[in-house]
Amino acid sequence: MMRVFVAGATGAIGKQLVPRLVEAGHEVHGMTRSESKQAMLHELGAVPVVADALDPDQVAEAVGRARPDVIVHQLTALAGVSMRNLKRGAALTNRLRTEGTDHLLSAGQAVGVRRFVAQSNFASYARTGGPVKSEEDPLDPAPPGMLREGLAAIRHLEQAVLDARWTEGIVLRYGGFYGPGTNMAPGGELSEMIRRRRFPLIGDGGGVWSFIHIADAAEATVAAIEHGKRGVYNIVDDAPAPVAEWLPALAQMLGAKKPIRVPRFIVRLFAGEAGVVMMTDARGASNAKAKRELAWRPAYPSWRQGFTAA
Secondary structure, eight states: OOEEEEETTTSHHHHHHHHHHHHTTOEEEEEESOGGGHHHHHHHTOEEEEOOTTOHHHHHHHHHHHOOSEEEEOOOSOTTOOGGGHHHHHHHHHHHHHHHHHHHHHHHHHHTOSEEEEEEESTTBOSSSSSEEOTTSOBOSSOOTHHHHHHHHHHHHHHHHHHOTTSEEEEEEEOEEESTTSTTSTTSHHHHHHHTTOSOEETTOOOEEOEEEHHHHHHHHHHHHHHOOSEEEEEOOSOOEEHHHHHHHHHHHTTOOOOOEEOHHHHHHHHOHHHHHHHHTOOEEOOHHHHHHSOOOOSSSSHHHHHHHO
16 A cells, blocks of 8 residues: 555546545545545545645645655646637646646655656657657657647656656656546537537648547556556557548547548648647557556557547
8 A cells, every 4th residue: 555645636537546546545645726626535535635736835735744655746737728728728737747847846855755657748759750659769859839838848847757866757648538527528628629520630630649548547547656667658549540540530429520621721820830730740659668567458449449438
């Protein structure tokens, strides 16, 4: 049994992760910024901790009181974010991945945590070479537009965690989340955009995406918490797929017409280069290392099975 401190315990993955840790016999302290979410954490089986992740004193006090063996950093500001307020959510998420990471690491070092597990993202790999990347492949050296600040924050998080030699620093590069509590759940914003034909196929749709069901992501995170070794792991399913393949398939599952196809230059004019890149040039990720070293297998090996079930 370990004492596990989960920062971001009421987010989409936190709500899946906390009960699994409790069921496995761990004592879980769940951090949230919101007083009103304490009852939810009680129901999930965690000890509620209210603290602002961007306040170093509050974080130090919260971690000092919990004295955990493991800290799990799942902080983002993307829950409930729509396309209209995406920039604001992304900017706050970047702060949580820079300042928030530093505060949690400092607090963890003060109490001697044995393992520090942090959320990252698969969509950061360089847009060169083959369609599927391993953890050893380089990150994108020159991402466009909004992606630039996001990747800078991810680089900061990953470097800080991996450089923390006093603990077992683990970075989980999750695939695109779908399932309960995500924007790809039934009724979620992305699903609704696809259903209403407001999520177009851009250019050739050659960008490769890797997905992961939120429950599979939580299971992999438990494995990393319990026996992960220092390093980076891609937490994705077995089936990276180009947008031109998965988007029409999901539209069909949702009972929608085929997505509208829009030329790259039109999207570039109205939405900038970042959206074009994700839809046409992104690279997927391989889960071979996570399967081998974490002894983990996704229950939904392909997004096709997972989307159907979700």
